Amino acid sequence: MKKLLIFFCLLMTVVVSCAKPGSEPHSASATVQIKGSDTELNLVQRLAEEYMKKTPDARISVTGGGSGTGIAALINKSVDIANSSRAMEQSERDQAKANGVDPWDYVFAMDGLSLIVHPSNRVSTFTLDQLGRIYRGEVKNWKEVGGADSPISLYGRQSNSGTFVYFRNTVVKGDYSTEMKQMNGNAQIVEAVKSDKNGIGYVGLGYIKDRNTGQVISGIKALSLRSDGAAVSPLDPTNITSGKYPLLRPLFHYTNGKPTGMGLGFIQFELSEEGQRIVEREGFLRINEKYKQQNSTKIG
Amino acid sequence: MGTGRKANIEDITPNIRPAPGGRPDPAAAPISRRNWKRILNLRPARIYEAVVFLFFRLCAAVILIALLAILFQIMRYGGSRISWEFLSQPPREGMLAGGILSPLMGTLAVSLITILFSLPFGVATGIYLSEYASQGRITWLVRLCIRNLAGVPSIVYGLFGVALFVRALHFGTSILSAGLTLGLLTLPVIITASEEALRAIPSSYREGALALGATRWYTIRTNVLPYAVPGILTGVILGIARAAGETAPILFTGAAFFLPSMPRSIWDQFMALPYHLYILATQHQSIEDARPVAYATALVLVSLVLALNSVAILIRLRFRRNMERP
Amino acid sequence: MMRSASREALIHYSFAAAALFAVGILAGIFLLLLTEGFPVFRHVSVSQFFSWNWNPNAYGQPEYGILAQMLGTIMVTVGALVFSIPIGIGAAAYLSEIAAPRTREVIKPLVELLAGVPSVVIGFLGIVVTGPWLARSTGASNGLNALNGSLLLGLMSLPTIVTLTEDALRAVPAEFKAASLALGANRLQTLVRVTIPSAATGVIAACMLGMGRAVGETMTVLMATGNALAPPSGFLDSVRTMTATVAIELGEVPFGTAHYHALFVIGFVLFVFTFVVNSVSDLVLLRFQRKMQG
Numbered sequence A: 001m002k003k004l005l006i007f008f009c010l011l012m013t014v015v016v017s018c019a020k021p022g023s024e025p026h027s028a029s030a031t032v033q034i035k036g037s038d039t040e041l042n043l044v045q046r047l048a049e050e051y052m053k054k055t056p057d058a059r060i061s062v063t064g065g066g067s068g069t070g071i072a073a074l075i076n077k078s079v080d081i082a083n084s085s086r087a088m089e090q091s092e093r094d095q096a097k098a099n100g101v102d103p104w105d106y107v108f109a110m111d112g113l114s115l116i117v118h119p120s121n122r123v124s125t126f127t128l129d130q131l132g133r134i135y136r137g138e139v140k141n142w143k144e145v146g147g148a149d150s151p152i153s154l155y156g157r158q159s160n161s162g163t164f165v166y167f168r169n170t171v172v173k174g175d176y177s178t179e180m181k182q183m184n185g186n187a188q189i190v191e192a193v194k195s196d197k198n199g200i201g202y203v204g205l206g207y208i209k210d211r212n213t214g215q216v217i218s219g220i221k222a223l224s225l226r227s228d229g230a231a232v233s234p235l236d237p238t239n240i241t242s243g244k245y246p247l248l249r250p251l252f253h254y255t256n257g258k259p260t261g262m263g264l265g266f267i268q269f270e271l272s273e274e275g276q277r278i279v280e281r282e283g284f285l286r287i288n289e290k291y292k293q294q295n296s297t298k299i300g
Numbered sequence B: 001m002g003t004g005r006k007a008n009i010e011d012i013t014p015n016i017r018p019a020p021g022g023r024p025d026p027a028a029a030p031i032s033r034r035n036w037k038r039i040l041n042l043r044p045a046r047i048y049e050a051v052v053f054l055f056f057r058l059c060a061a062v063i064l065i066a067l068l069a070i071l072f073q074i075m076r077y078g079g080s081r082i083s084w085e086f087l088s089q090p091p092r093e094g095m096l097a098g099g100i101l102s103p104l105m106g107t108l109a110v111s112l113i114t115i116l117f118s119l120p121f122g123v124a125t126g127i128y129l130s131e132y133a134s135q136g137r138i139t140w141l142v143r144l145c146i147r148n149l150a151g152v153p154s155i156v157y158g159l160f161g162v163a164l165f166v167r168a169l170h171f172g173t174s175i176l177s178a179g180l181t182l183g184l185l186t187l188p189v190i191i192t193a194s195e196e197a198l199r200a201i202p203s204s205y206r207e208g209a210l211a212l213g214a215t216r217w218y219t220i221r222t223n224v225l226p227y228a229v230p231g232i233l234t235g236v237i238l239g240i241a242r243a244a245g246e247t248a249p250i251l252f253t254g255a256a257f258f259l260p261s262m263p264r265s266i267w268d269q270f271m272a273l274p275y276h277l278y279i280l281a282t283q284h285q286s287i288e289d290a291r292p293v294a295y296a297t298a299l300v301l302v303s304l305v306l307a308l309n310s311v312a313i314l315i316r317l318r319f320r321r322n323m324e325r326p
Numbered sequence C: 001m002m003r004s005a006s007r008e009a010l011i012h013y014s015f016a017a018a019a020l021f022a023v024g025i026l027a028g029i030f031l032l033l034l035t036e037g038f039p040v041f042r043h044v045s046v047s048q049f050f051s052w053n054w055n056p057n058a059y060g061q062p063e064y065g066i067l068a069q070m071l072g073t074i075m076v077t078v079g080a081l082v083f084s085i086p087i088g089i090g091a092a093a094y095l096s097e098i099a100a101p102r103t104r105e106v107i108k109p110l111v112e113l114l115a116g117v118p119s120v121v122i123g124f125l126g127i128v129v130t131g132p133w134l135a136r137s138t139g140a141s142n143g144l145n146a147l148n149g150s151l152l153l154g155l156m157s158l159p160t161i162v163t164l165t166e167d168a169l170r171a172v173p174a175e176f177k178a179a180s181l182a183l184g185a186n187r188l189q190t191l192v193r194v195t196i197p198s199a200a201t202g203v204i205a206a207c208m209l210g211m212g213r214a215v216g217e218t219m220t221v222l223m224a225t226g227n228a229l230a231p232p233s234g235f236l237d238s239v240r241t242m243t244a245t246v247a248i249e250l251g252e253v254p255f256g257t258a259h260y261h262a263l264f265v266i267g268f269v270l271f272v273f274t275f276v277v278n279s280v281s282d283l284v285l286l287r288f289q290r291k292m293q294g
Helices: A002-016 A038-054 A067-075 A090-098 A128-136 A162-172 A186-194 A237-241 A261-271 A273-281 A289-299 B033-039 B044-081 B084-088 B101-132 B137-151 B154-168 B175-199 B203-211 B216-245 B273-282 B287-324 C002-042 C067-098 C101-116 C119-138 C146-171 C174-182 C187-216 C219-224 C242-252 C258-293
Strands: A032-036 A060-063 A081-084 A103-117 A125-127 A153-156 A199-204 A224-226 A248-256
Touching (some): A032 A067, A038 A103, A067 A248, A067 C242, A081 A261, A103 A289, A125 A128, A128 A153, A128 A224, B044 C067, B044 C119, B044 C187, B101 B137, B101 B175, B101 B273, B154 C242, B216 C002, B216 C119, B273 B287, C067 C146, C101 C146, C119 C219, C187 C258
Parallel strands (some): A032 A081
Antiparallel strands (some): A103 A248
């Protein structure tokens, strides 16, 4: 009897000692909840870490799950900021509207998507069209595109990933081959290609550069892409800033209406010079003028 | 057997018939081919038995080797990162520096909620099954349900937790949602442990009190339950070990990749050891750098779980020995 | 006196209520999966659901076929049992027939400890140890495939099979074994011709529960089998299991969409399967226990 009483008392104290936030699905007060893209995960986490060092009472939590997860959470009103490495689709905007959510977007960094293969692979350049055929499964052997006579081993992301969607819409322009191995994250693709002589995968630029030296990490080879004319390598910064590299994409934050309070402060920090320097340090790219303009009209 | 030499008992069992005057002298028997094989016990059946039993021994060895190999691999690559700093600092520098304090605390907090929920219900059900239930249909149904609950895939618990706690009850992704989901998962563990612990107590304990006029509940409360505490404790510890190691149920009910600080209430999200390992192994930016940290996290997680399991097993052994004493 | 009696009754019913709570939870899971999953059939026909292609976020028309994933689950499960049943029964035979009691007291807990290793750790080792090792030994370009999953799941279901088989073997009455030995059979012959056949139903139940464990495993297969959606053509192909699909996609679905409901149907299929396996093995065990006592 006494034991039961003690348990009930403990239970009551635990429940009562926390302020119930009402019927809101999450506590809108203290912590800024950020969720979504795996590509952006590490970057946003570093930005959040630095921001919290500067602003003592800031509290930011970051979770991954893929761009689709972040956008879904925004639609479900359970996060403040959704990380997404792709633009919201019309169906998602409709769903948001139906749920009373008004998505505003900010571009806080840019990413080059690079194609990687094993260093022993003879191939070093592809056109976007060739890539599309490879990833649709129409080309199945390396020898058809100038490599050795062995089957192509495809690596990609899962459907919750913005990278998955962006690559599909931009390069594959159809459905992925069902033989593509769907890895849990960018890092797993890098790992896989490192040990697979026949492998090819697509990862964010930040994942193939060594954080300290800025060079490509050992064990993989980054392909140059040919859109029309010369081969353009993702490793040359001028190709990126000039926009010549074809697989350049903006990295988004989505919020429900205009962000306020700490969320706004964080986004402003990201867009500041200090934030952009962190972006570059992590292997991503600064936003260009066009996006700077778009952002400023919204933040004001 | 018509033709051939007539079989003599001497040919078959030369050693059994005692020589006149005392014990049979093996040396005196002629060593024919049949004899030496029998002396060395090399009949086909014996060889066969030795080989098969060797196979059985190897099977057991495989299991032990697997366990040791797992521990060895994790300790070898993760041991170097373990330090007091690792265990007492939150992650920094993109999870690569600092330590795993936040995931440790998060796992602790969720386990607390898990036990607070599953202990009362689990023990109560165990008491019912052991003390009150008749051997009828309903009892069989209850037992069937408990065994089934133990077999439900962990991701199905995750689905249930999302639909019920996160959505329908509006708890959101929080320690509470994840703790309750894990509580459902550990309920069968505690129920079976409680029931076993109560059943192990000899009926004489109960009969004595009842004979003196005590009510059933009074009897249970004073003469049975206190002695079952070690067994129940075993169940609780095993339940915590199970809950601490599960990832699927917390994936969508509250685990976060990065939190600024310790969760301040049960409505907050949390970091957790198994989820931390999952992220470090599959989604971190620089896998090379993250790999040692992943190994170290695995080491801490495995040590925690195995320590809990070992403690539970020791308590159970002690408990059984005590119960066997008259 | 009356007050005490009614108080006793109240306590009795409270405990009964707690027990019924367990039944309630199981029923609740069943009902929730059903109600959250059924709406998908407004958008998708049942025959479409049991087709091969799973592509909810398709470029074109979304497809919700789960057969490829079911095949993936079946393959890793069967593969796991191919490893774990022989080794499990062998180890159980060792523990129950050959090992000295002291040895058994040491080894049994160690087997239980293996069962306690978290699945995410096993999956992690599948990525960093067994995957690359498989790739090197089989010459395949990548080791994240059905074979890797089978190995790991086999390891995880071993303790279940060992413990329950050993229980079944020891439940065979000692008189059976004594009679057999007295008639001149050696230990192996006794084991194979008397003990195991008598314990057969118990052993089958143990294997079924091991199978249930393998089917329901999530993190290990998520990390170690490659997750490709194509129906596998062999064990060296990457496979997608039903549990992995739910774990991957549950976070990205806005509530109430067809995709969301489809995931609950997958959960329902998993639940029904493990329910059937558990209940059947329960009945089998019941029959076995009655046989041993009767």
